[in-house]
C-alpha cells in the first residue's frame with residue numbers, strides 16, 4: 001500500500017504492554033477459544049467464559065493517538081483512510097460518520113462485550129464502538145494462514161470497520177435481535193450474511209483507497225488470498241478435516257472473495273445488501 005500521504009487517525013488506543021490484572025487462560029483454553037471462534041460458536045460466549053476465569057482490571061490508562069512505531073503508524077493510517085472514505089460516503093447521503101476507536105492490544109483485553117483475547121481474532125464490539133486488534137493475528141495471517149501482505153492486514157481492519165458501519169446504519173442491532181430468536185442453523189445463516197456484508201464494505205473501502213492511489217499492484221490479490229484463507233470451509237478442513245456448511249458463521253472462501261470483490265468493483269455500499277438477496 002502507498003500510505004505516505006495518508007493522515008494517521010488519532011482514534012487509536014494503544015494497550016500493548018498494558019497488562020490486565022487477573023489470570024490468563026492456559027494454552028488449552030486458548031486452543032478452545034480459537035476453535036470456538038472459527039467454528040461457529042458465538043465469540044461472545046467464549047469471551048464471557050474468559051471473563052469468569054480472568055476477572056480483570058486494567059493496570060493503567062492507555063495512551064490515545066497514533067502510535068509512533070511502524071505497525072502502529074500503519075494501522076492508524078489504514079484507520080484514517082477508512083474514516084476519510086466512510087466520512088464521504090455518509091456525507092453523500094446527508095448522514096454523519098462517527099468513527100470507531102481501534103484498540104491495539106496484546107494477550108487479552110477488556111471490552112464492553114466481555115474479555116477479548118488474541119486467540120479469538122480481531123473483533124468489533126458494538127457496545128463501545130471499538131475494534132480490537134491483536135497484532136499477533138497479523139503474524140498468524142502471514143504464517144498460519146499463509147496470507148501475507150499489508151493489504152491483507154488492511155482488509156482485516158476494514159472488515160471490522162464494516163461491522164461498525166452496520167452498527168451506525170442499524171443493521172447490527174437488527175440482525176443481533178433476529179439471531180436471538182432464531183434456531184442455531186438460522187442464526188448461523190444470519191451471521192454469514194452479516195459477515196459477507198462486512199467483507200463487501202471492506203471492498204467498498206478498497207475501491208476508494210484505489211481511487212486515492214493507495215494501492216500497489218498485487219494488493220487486491222493479497223486481500224483475496226486472505227479472504228480465501230479465512231473462509232469457513234478452509235478453516236474447518238484445516239481444523240476438523242471436514243466441512244459442515246450449516247455451521248458456517250462467516251461464509252465460505254468463495255463467498256468471502258465474491259462479496260469483497262463486489263464492494264471493490266462498485267464502491268457503493270448499497271451493492272452490499274446481503275440480506276435482501278436470495279442465496280448469498
Ligand SMILES: [Zn+2]
Pocket residue numbers: 159160163195198
Ligand atoms: Zn466479522
